[in-house]
Amino acid sequence: MTNVWVFGDDVNTDEIIPGRYNVTTDEQELAQHAFYEVCPEFSEQAQTGDIIVAGKNFGCGSSREHAPIAIKGSKVKAVIARSYARIFYRNAINIGLPILEVPDLINVTSDDIIEVSFDTGEVTVNGRKYHASRLPPFIRRIIESGGIVEFLRNHDISELENAP
Amino acid sequence: MGTLTEEILTNKLGREVHSGDIIITDVDYVMSHDTTTPLIINALDALNKGPWNPDKAVVVFDHIVPAPSIKAAMLQKKVKSFVNQSNISNFYQEGVCHQIMVEKHFALPGAVIVGADSHSCTHGAVGAFSTGMGSTDVAVAYATGKTWLKVPETIQLLTEGKFAEGVYPKDLILEMVRRVGADGATYRALEYTGETAQNMSVEERMTLTSMAVEMGAKAGMVQADKITMEYTGGQGNPIHPVNPKYQQTLEFQAEDIVPKIAAPHRVDNVHDIDQFTDLNVDQVFLGTCTNGRLSDLEVAAKILKGQKIHPETRMVVVPASQSVLKEAYLRGYIDIFTEAGAVVPNPGCGPCIGRHQGVLAPEEVALTTMNRNFQGRMGSPEAEIYLGSPATIAYSAIKGKIADPREVQV
Numbered sequence A: 001m002t003n004v005w006v007f008g009d010d011v012n013t014d015e016i017i018p019g020r021y022n023v024t025t026d027e028q029e030l031a032q033h034a035f036y037e038v039c040p041e042f043s044e045q046a047q048t049g050d051i052i053v054a055g056k057n058f059g060c061g062s063s064r065e066h067a068p069i070a071i072k073g074s075k076v077k078a079v080i081a082r083s084y085a086r087i088f089y090r091n092a093i094n095i096g097l098p099i100l101e102v103p104d105l106i107n108v109t110s111d112d113i114i115e116v117s118f119d120t121g122e123v124t125v126n127g128r129k130y131h132a133s134r135l136p137p138f139i140r141r142i143i144e145s146g147g148i149v150e151f152l153r154n155h156d157i158s159e160l161e162n163a164p
Numbered sequence B: 001m002g003t004l005t006e007e008i009l010t011n012k013l014g015r016e017v018h019s020g021d022i023i024i025t026d027v028d029y030v031m032s033h034d035t036t037t038p039l040i041i042n043a044l045d046a047l048n049k050g051p052w053n054p055d056k057a058v059v060v061f062d063h064i065v066p067a068p069s070i071k072a073a074m075l076q077k078k079v080k081s082f083v084n085q086s087n088i089s090n091f092y093q094e095g096v097c098h099q100i101m102v103e104k105h106f107a108l109p110g111a112v113i114v115g116a117d118s119h120s121c122t123h124g125a126v127g128a129f130s131t132g133m134g135s136t137d138v139a140v141a142y143a144t145g146k147t148w149l150k151v152p153e154t155i156q157l158l159t160e161g162k163f164a165e166g167v168y169p170k171d172l173i174l175e176m177v178r179r180v181g182a183d184g185a186t187y188r189a190l191e192y193t194g195e196t197a198q199n200m201s202v203e204e205r206m207t208l209t210s211m212a213v214e215m216g217a218k219a220g221m222v223q224a225d226k227i228t229m230e231y232t233g234g235q236g237n238p239i240h241p242v243n244p245k246y247q248q249t250l251e252f253q254a255e256d257i258v259p260k261i262a263a264p265h266r267v268d269n270v271h272d273i274d275q276f277t278d279l280n281v282d283q284v285f286l287g288t289c290t291n292g293r294l295s296d297l298e299v300a301a302k303i304l305k306g307q308k309i310h311p312e313t314r315m316v317v318v319p320a321s322q323s324v325l326k327e328a329y330l331r332g333y334i335d336i337f338t339e340a341g342a343v344v345p346n347p348g349c350g351p352c353i354g355r356h357q358g359v360l361a362p363e364e365v366a367l368t369t370m371n372r373n374f375q376g377r378m379g380s381p382e383a384e385i386y387l388g389s390p391a392t393i394a395y396s397a398i399k400g401k402i403a404d405p406r407e408v409q410v
C-alpha cells in the first residue's frame, strides 16, 4: 500500500532534517530523523514506494544536502511539489532524488490515489491528470546519468551547456 | 548591457550573457565549512578528484567549533585531514565562514563565488556574485573550478532616505523580507540600490545581503563603490550595472521604517515591534553572519553600558570573527557585555543552529539577531525564536522582554 505524505507550503530544511541531526552523512541514519518535528510518524512508517506531496517552496532554508539525502534514505518513490526552493531543487537533482514540480497541484489528501510517470511527467490524482514542469535538457542529462557525479565520471562539465 | 549579475557574468565569460541563459562559468573561490565539507569529500571521492586548485578553496570551521561531541569531532577530523592532504592553505577556525570570506578579501568586487552554505549570498555586499549551493554542486566546483548556472533575473530593492534614531539595516531587511515573501525572489538575484544602501558601510550591507536567501534569492548584491574599494584596499573589479532591466522594482523609504520583529516560525512573519513589546524573553543572542560584526556589537555595547541584563534573561554574544572579538575587546565592548552579565563564547556560528552555546528548552522564547526563526533551529521545536536588530535585542536583554530601542538614547 502506497502512503501519500502531504505537506503544506514553505517546508524548510530544518523541518526536513533538524540541524542537530546533521552530524552524519549516512543516508539511513538521516532518514530516521526525516520530518522528525513536523511529522514524527514519517520516519517510523514511511516505506519504499511512498509519495511525498507538498505545496510551494519545498526545501527552503539552509543549503544542507542532508535534507534530500534524508528523504532519499526513506525510499520514497517521488517528491511532488508545486514549487521548490532553488538550492534544494539542485541538490535533489544532483543526488538523484526523484522530484517533480507540478505548479497547479492542489487539495491533495493522504487518502488520494496517486500515480506518477517520470517518462511523461504525468501525475494522476484520483484519475485527474496533471503535468509536471518540463525540465531543461541539461537537467534531464544529469538525471539520466543518475546524478551529477555519475555524469562527470564520463563527461566534461562543459558538455552540459549545449546538452541536446 | 545588463544588471549587476549579467555584467559580472558577462565579464567572467568574456561574452555577453542575459538572464535565462544557462552557462558554465569559472569560479574565483569555492568555500565550505565543517558541516558541509564531509559530503563534499564523499562526492570528490566518488569523482576520484581533488580540488582543481587548492589555493582557490577556502575551508572554515565555524558551525560547531570547538567540537561539542565525539561525532562532530570525528567529522572535523575527517575534514582536517582532507584539508591537509589537498594542500588547502586557506583553512580557518576563527569565525563565521562568510565573515572570513569578506574580511580576508577572498570575496572581492566582480568575483564569482560558490559556497556550500545558503548564506553565501552575504559576499554580495562587496559587489561579488556569490551563491549558496549544496555539497555535490560545490564538490563539482571544487573538482573542476566551474559551475553551471541559469543567469537569474533581478529584483531591485531601492531605498532612499535616512533611518530614524533606533532603526537599523536589520529593520529594513526584515521589512524587505515581509514584502517580498519567503519565496518571492526564488531563482532571482536581488540588487540593493538607492541612497540608503549607498551610504551604508560594507558591514551594514552584509546585513542586507546575508538575508537575500530568506526571500529565496540566488544572490544579493550591492554594487561596488568608493566605500567598497576602500574596504578591499583597492582590490577587485568594481563592475556596475549598465542600463539594467529589472524584473521588478520595490521601493522603500528609510524614514518610514520602524524597529521590526520577525515572529515564529517564518522569517517573513514580520511586524512592527509594538505588537510584541512586553513579551518575556528567556534568551537573547547577538551574533551570526547577519549581525555579529563590530558595528553591531558597538550598538549593543552603547545600550548595555553600565546596565545589567534582566535576571530572568540570559544573553549570549558571539562575535562574527576573531578580529571582531579583538577589536571589540580593545574598545571595551567585551567588558561592557560581561559586566552586564552576558556570556561571550568563541567566534563562530554560536547557538545559531541549536547545537551548542545556548540551546533552547521547550517553551522558551529567544530574541536574536539571526536570519532565520525556523521551528527547532535553536534547540527544542517547542521553543520560539523572534528576530530583531542588535539594538532591539540589547535593550530587550535589560528589560527581560521585547522592548523598543527608540526608548533609549545612545
Ligand code: SF4
Pocket (backbone or CB within 6 Å): B062, B063, B096, B097, B098, B117, B119, B287, B288, B289, B290, B348, B349, B352, B353, B371
Ligand atoms: S551564523 Fe548562522 S546563518 Fe550564518 S553561517 Fe553560521 S549557522 Fe549559518
